[in-house]
Amino acid sequence: MSKLLSDLVEALRCLPGVGGKSAQRMAFHLLERDRERGLRLARVLDEAMRQIGNCSRCRNFSETPVCALCSSSGRDRQVLCVVESPTDLAAIEQATGYRGQYFVLLGRLSPLDGLGPRELGLDLLVERLGEGEIEEMIIATNPTVEGEATAHYLAQLARAAGVKPTRLAHGVPLGGELEYVDRGTLAHAFGSRHAAD
Amino acid sequence: MSKLLSDLVEALRCLPGVGGKSAQRMAFHLLERDRERGLRLARVLDEAMRQIGNCSRCRNFSETPVCALCSSSGRDRQVLCVVESPTDLAAIEQATGYRGQYFVLLGRLSPLDGLGPRELGLDLLVERLGEGEIEEMIIATNPTVEGEATAHYLAQLARAAGVKPTRLAHGVPLGGELEYVDRGTLAHAFGSRHAAD
Numbered sequence: 001m002s003k004l005l006s007d008l009v010e011a012l013r014c015l016p017g018v019g020g021k022s023a024q025r026m027a028f029h030l031l032e033r034d035r036e037r038g039l040r041l042a043r044v045l046d047e048a049m050r051q052i053g054n055c056s057r058c059r060n061f062s063e064t065p066v067c068a069l070c071s072s073s074g075r076d077r078q079v080l081c082v083v084e085s086p087t088d089l090a091a092i093e094q095a096t097g098y099r100g101q102y103f104v105l106l107g108r109l110s111p112l113d114g115l116g117p118r119e120l121g122l123d124l125l126v127e128r129l130g131e132g133e134i135e136e137m138i139i140a141t142n143p144t145v146e147g148e149a150t151a152h153y154l155a156q157l158a159r160a161a162g163v164k165p166t167r168l169a170h171g172v173p174l175g176g177e178l179e180y181v182d183r184g185t186l187a188h189a190f191g192s193r194h195a196a197d
Numbered sequence: 198m199s200k201l202l203s204d205l206v207e208a209l210r211c212l213p214g215v216g217g218k219s220a221q222r223m224a225f226h227l228l229e230r231d232r233e234r235g236l237r238l239a240r241v242l243d244e245a246m247r248q249i250g251n252c253s254r255c256r257n258f259s260e261t262p263v264c265a266l267c268s269s270s271g272r273d274r275q276v277l278c279v280v281e282s283p284t285d286l287a288a289i290e291q292a293t294g295y296r297g298q299y300f301v302l303l304g305r306l307s308p309l310d311g312l313g314p315r316e317l318g319l320d321l322l323v324e325r326l327g328e329g330e331i332e333e334m335i336i337a338t339n340p341t342v343e344g345e346a347t348a349h350y351l352a353q354l355a356r357a358a359g360v361k362p363t364r365l366a367h368g369v370p371l372g373g374e375l376e377y378v379d380r381g382t383l384a385h386a387f388g389s390r391h392a393a394d
Contacts, residue, residue, distance in 0.1 A: 001287060004245050004260045011241040014234035015212075016226045017219065025376075028284045029213045030242075031249055031258055032303075037211035038246040044208040046239035048201050048224070049232045061228055063201045087225045090198060106229075179222075 005031075057128075059104040059121050061086050069102065076100040080128070080163075081138040082154055084108050084147065088178045092140060095183040096190040100138070103128065108141060109150040120150075122157065129161035136164045138193055143174045155196040165196040202228075254325075256301040256318050258283050266299065273297040277325070277360075278335040279351055281305050281344065285375045289337060292380040293387040297335070300325065305338060306347040317347075319354065326358035333361045335390055340371050352393035362393035 001009070005027060012023035030038035054060065055067035062068070069075060079100030083089050089102050105120040117123070128134065137158040141147035151167060158165035169192035172181055181189075198206075202224060209220035227235035251257065252264035259265075266272060276297030280286050286299050302317040304310075314320070325331065334355040338344035348364060355362035366389035369378055378386075 001290075002249065002259050002261075002265060004241070004249055005258055007241050008245040011234070011238040012212075014227070014231055014238055015209075015223045017222075022214065024287065025214075025284070026212045027245070028282070028287075030211070030246065032282065034211055035246045037208070038242055041208040041211055042239045042243035042246065044201070044204050045227075045235055045242070048205040049227065049235040049239065052199065052201055052228055061202055062199055064199075068199060085225070085229065087222070090221065090225075093198075 054104075054106070058102050059106055059124070060089055060102060074099070077133045078135040079138065080134045080136070081140055082125070083140045083178075084142055084150075085179075088140065088142070091179045091181070091186060092190065095186040097187075098190060100136075105141070105150070108144075108146045109153055110146050117153075125154075126157060126161065129158060129163050134163050136166055138166050138168070139196060140168055140178070140190075142178050143172050143176065151196070158196075166193045167196050168193050251301075251303070254321075255299050256303055256321070257286055257299060271296070274330045275332040276335065277331045277333070278337055279322070280337045280375075281339055281347075282376075285337065285339070288376045288378070288383060289387065292383040294384075295387060297333075302338070302347070305341075305343045306350060307343050314350075322351075323354060323358065326355065326360050331360050333363055335363050335365070336393060337365050337375070337387075339375050340369050340373065348393070355393075363390045364393050365390050 008027045009020070009023045012018055012026050013020065018026070051063045052061050053063065055062040055070055057066050057070040060067050060069065076099050080103055081092065081098060081100055082103045082105065083092065084105050084107065086104055089104055092098055103125055107115045107120055109115060109120065129137070139151045139154050141151045155165040168189045172178070172185065172189045205224045206217070206220045209215055209223050210217065215223070248260045249258050250260065252259040252267055254263050254267040257264050257266065273296050277300055278289065278295060278297055279300045279302065280289065281302050281304065283301055286301055289295055300322055304312045304317055306312060306317065326334070334351070336348045336351050338348045352362040365386040369375070369382065369386045
């Protein structure tokens with residue numbers, strides 16, 4: 001196999017779930033049948049890796065300083081949903097009819113991994129809660145041990161700012177990850193959220 | 198989801214076996230955890246799509262006019278193995294101890310698809326057989342109807358040039374594709390190839 005071809009196979013293995021055999025099939029497929037789309041992928045991938053940063057307001061991925069969702073006039077500014085990752089945000093957007101705004105932690109409280117309130121941008125969140133617009137904060141962290149601890153901490157922050165914290169309803173399986181829950185379950189859990197304990 | 202991010206998800210779907218959900222996971226994974234390798238993939242992919250052509254001697258993928266395998270002094274020039282695709286060549290290289298040379302058809306005889314002797318580069322193959330160096334031509338087309346018809350035609354070409362045509366041994370499952378055969382079976386079939394009928 002030529003140097004460039006084996007480089008391509010190796011490079012494709014950076015994709016999650018892609019091993020040596022799949023990477024080889026992908027490389028051959030693009031070379032044999034789909035060079036145009038391969039070139040397009042290269043271009044878009046390069047642009048995305050360079051230009052996508054984080055929204056200064058909600059910390060979600062965005063190629064503009066403030067993301068489209070934060071600057072939209074069509075979203076309810078009284079409700080803020082806090083999620084661990086952009087993937088969770090995407091899952092909620094796709095599964096539920098939620099029309100409020102978001103805040104993305106980009107992680108969860110995990111002192112052993114060096115993830116504290118500062119790394120999760122909680123100063124930004126407190127500032128946002130202090131603006132006085134938000135009435136309800138929906139805590140949608142993952143139902144794992146660390147996610148639950150983070151949720152507990154977030155609920156305290158909300159109460160301290162006079163904002164009502166709520167949690168997703170039971171229905172989300174414990175020990176799992178939000179992004180893998182089927183849409184129906186996620187929509188149900190989102191709809192029957194309850195006051196945080 | 199931002200425009201650039203949804204463009205990236207869409208572009209990733211050009212990869213075989215990657216649907217919407219996988220593409221989204223890949224995009225988020227690269228953005229959250231692996232931008233360096235994402236950039237590298239973009240660069241290598243672009244280079245590969247632009248620079249990889251076909252070897253003028255064996256028609257395999259190559260970024261040089263004559264590929265490394267054809268110009269290697271370590272390969273036996275008395276044996277030529279004919280395969281349908283670069284993927285099949287890679288499978289044989291990885292599974293067997295074959296040390297001869299190759300010829301890649303980049304297809305199989307299929308008149309309805311407009312694939313005739315010219316499209317498969319058979320003029321180049323006849324010229325190569327006429328050079329007088331080759332003593333055995335191993336026909337390793339897929340064991341499908343079209344592959345068998347192609348094999349029959351190739352055997353005639355070999356005989357006309359005074360070259361002994363051989364086929365892979367029985368053991369390759371009929372109706373399948375070479376690249377999916379496990380290494381052991383493929384190595385066995387390659388080792389016990391027999392004279393073409």
